[in-house]
Amino acid sequence: MAQILALSGQLQMNITITLTNAIPKSANMWSSVFFKKNDKGSAKTCAKFRVFALKYDNSTINRLEKLLNLDITPYTDKIIAEYIWIGGSGIDLRSKSRTISRPVEHPSELPKWNYDGSSTGQAPGEDSEVFLYPQAVFKDPFRGGNNILVICDAYTPAGEPIPTNKRYRAAEIFSNPKVFAEVPWYGIEQEYTLLQPNVKWPLGWPVGAYPGPQGPYYCGVGADKSFGRDISDAHYKACLYAGINISGTNGEVLPGQWEFQVGPSVGIAAGDHIWCARYILERITEQAGVVLTLDPKPIEGDWNGAGCHTNFSTKSMREDGGFEVIKKAILNLSLRHKDHISAYGEGNERRLTGKHETASIGTFSWGVANRGCSIRVGRETEKQGKGYLEDRRPASNMDPYIVTSLLAESTLLWEPSPEAEAVAAQKLALNV
Structure with missing residues (x-):
C-alpha cells in the first residue's frame, strides 16, 4: 500500500492535479489515505507499492509522526517514565518525563523525584521543592514499548505529605x-x-x-x-x-x-x-x-x-x-x-x-x-x-x-x- 495526502472529510473539493505538482495550502487541510497502486505504469518497489509524499515548506507532513511512533526498544534498554501527580487545585494533573536505565515493573524500582511546587500552587517560592514518591506503574499507551506512566504522591523534603496529598491518608485507612x-x-x-x-x-x-x-x-x-x-x-x-x-x-x-x-x-x-x-x-x-x-x-x-x-x-x-x-x-x-x-x-x-x-x-x-x-x-x-x-x-x-x-x-x-x-x-x- 502507498500513502498519499488527500483532502480531509471536512473539505469537499473536486480537483484534477498531478501528484508531482500538488502542494497543499496548509498541513491541516490534508489527511492520510491509503490506495493500492495500479499494476500498469507504476514503478516497481520491493513492497509492491509506491509511496508519494506531498511536501510543503521543504518538509514532509508525516516526519514528526514517524518520530513520535519510533520504537526505541531494539536500540536501548532505557525507558521513559512519565511521572504524574495532582496539582494544587486538587483536580489538575501534572506530569514530566525522565529516562530510566532499564524496564521496571514495580514502583519501588523507581527513584524519587522533585518538582517546583511554587509553580503548581503547592509550595512557596523560597522553599519550592516538592518530592514525588512513585506509587503505581502503568504501561504508557502513547509511547508504547517498555515506557511507563507513574502515579506519584507528593511530600515535603522532610518526608511529610503535603496538604494536597490525599493518597497518603487514604493508604492509612486501607491499611487498617x-x-x-x-x-x-x-x-x-x-x-x-x-x-x-x-x-x-x-x-x-x-x-x-x-x-x-x-x-x-x-x-x-x-x-x-x-x-x-x-x-x-x-x-x-x-x-x-x-x-x-x-x-x-x-x-x-x-x-x-x-x-x-x-x-x-x-x-x-x-x-x-x-x-x-x-x-x-x-x-x-x-x-x-x-x-x-x-x-x-x-x-x-x-x-x-x-x-x-x-x-x-x-x-x-x-x-x-x-x-x-x-x-x-x-x-x-x-x-x-x-x-x-x-x-x-x-x-x-x-x-x-x-x-x-x-x-x-x-x-x-x-x-x-x-x-x-x-x-x-x-x-x-x-x-x-x-x-x-x-x-x-x-x-x-x-x-x-x-x-x-x-x-x-x-x-x-x-x-x-x-x-x-x-x-x-x-x-x-x-x-x-
Missing part, C-alpha cells in the same frame, strides 16, 4: 487491619463532558444555541446523537493497554457527555486507576484538540450534571446475610452525610438539586433501584440478599482517594452513638 480484612471493592463511574476548544460549549452543540432536549443521547447512535465517540473508544483501548481495570463506557444523557467505569478495584488501587485513566483522557483530548471538563454542572438549566457514582461493597456485604450489613452501612452514611458532601467535589451543589436523577444535597435518602436517592441499592442485591451499594452523591470532579477511603472509614471504622443510631434507623425506615 479491620478495613484490610473486609477487602473493600469499588466500581467508579466517571462522567465527563467534551467541550469545543474556543467557545467552551459542548461538543456537537450548535455554537451559541442548544440541541434538541435530552432523551435520544443516552447510549445513542448516530451523527445527530453521539458526539465524541472516537475519543471515548480511543480512551477505552488506551486504558486496557495501560493495565487500568476499565470495565466499560457509554454515552451519557447530556449530549457531548460520556462515562467510563473502572473496577472492581480493591482499596487504594481504585484511586490510582481513576487518576491514571483521567490522565490518559486528558492526553487524548489534548491530541484531539477538544477540551475535557469534570465540572459537575457544565450547562445550567434543564440538563443533566456530571457525577462520579461510586459502587462499594465489603466482604461481609458480598456474603450471605450481606443485605443487613449494607443497611447498617447506609445508616452510618446517613449520619455522616454532611461530612461526605463536603468532600465529594467542588460545585456539587449545582448538581445535587433533586432533579436530573439526583437527590437534594441537603437530604439523605436511600432506595432500591431509585436513581433519585443518595444511595441506591440494586434489584439484584435486594433479591439475593447480598451485594453492593451505589453512592450517587460524588461529583465528577471528586478525588477518588477521598471518596473511597471515606466510604471505608464511615462504614467500617466509625461507630455512631446508640441514640443517634436509633433516631437514624427510624428516619431511614420511613424513607424507604
Whole structure:
C-alpha cells in the first residue's frame, strides 16, 4: 500500500492535479489515505507499492509522526517514565518525563523525584521543592514499548505529605487491619463532558444555541446523537493497554457527555486507576484538540450534571446475610452525610438539586433501584440478599482517594452513638 495526502472529510473539493505538482495550502487541510497502486505504469518497489509524499515548506507532513511512533526498544534498554501527580487545585494533573536505565515493573524500582511546587500552587517560592514518591506503574499507551506512566504522591523534603496529598491518608485507612480484612471493592463511574476548544460549549452543540432536549443521547447512535465517540473508544483501548481495570463506557444523557467505569478495584488501587485513566483522557483530548471538563454542572438549566457514582461493597456485604450489613452501612452514611458532601467535589451543589436523577444535597435518602436517592441499592442485591451499594452523591470532579477511603472509614471504622443510631434507623425506615 502507498500513502498519499488527500483532502480531509471536512473539505469537499473536486480537483484534477498531478501528484508531482500538488502542494497543499496548509498541513491541516490534508489527511492520510491509503490506495493500492495500479499494476500498469507504476514503478516497481520491493513492497509492491509506491509511496508519494506531498511536501510543503521543504518538509514532509508525516516526519514528526514517524518520530513520535519510533520504537526505541531494539536500540536501548532505557525507558521513559512519565511521572504524574495532582496539582494544587486538587483536580489538575501534572506530569514530566525522565529516562530510566532499564524496564521496571514495580514502583519501588523507581527513584524519587522533585518538582517546583511554587509553580503548581503547592509550595512557596523560597522553599519550592516538592518530592514525588512513585506509587503505581502503568504501561504508557502513547509511547508504547517498555515506557511507563507513574502515579506519584507528593511530600515535603522532610518526608511529610503535603496538604494536597490525599493518597497518603487514604493508604492509612486501607491499611487498617479491620478495613484490610473486609477487602473493600469499588466500581467508579466517571462522567465527563467534551467541550469545543474556543467557545467552551459542548461538543456537537450548535455554537451559541442548544440541541434538541435530552432523551435520544443516552447510549445513542448516530451523527445527530453521539458526539465524541472516537475519543471515548480511543480512551477505552488506551486504558486496557495501560493495565487500568476499565470495565466499560457509554454515552451519557447530556449530549457531548460520556462515562467510563473502572473496577472492581480493591482499596487504594481504585484511586490510582481513576487518576491514571483521567490522565490518559486528558492526553487524548489534548491530541484531539477538544477540551475535557469534570465540572459537575457544565450547562445550567434543564440538563443533566456530571457525577462520579461510586459502587462499594465489603466482604461481609458480598456474603450471605450481606443485605443487613449494607443497611447498617447506609445508616452510618446517613449520619455522616454532611461530612461526605463536603468532600465529594467542588460545585456539587449545582448538581445535587433533586432533579436530573439526583437527590437534594441537603437530604439523605436511600432506595432500591431509585436513581433519585443518595444511595441506591440494586434489584439484584435486594433479591439475593447480598451485594453492593451505589453512592450517587460524588461529583465528577471528586478525588477518588477521598471518596473511597471515606466510604471505608464511615462504614467500617466509625461507630455512631446508640441514640443517634436509633433516631437514624427510624428516619431511614420511613424513607424507604
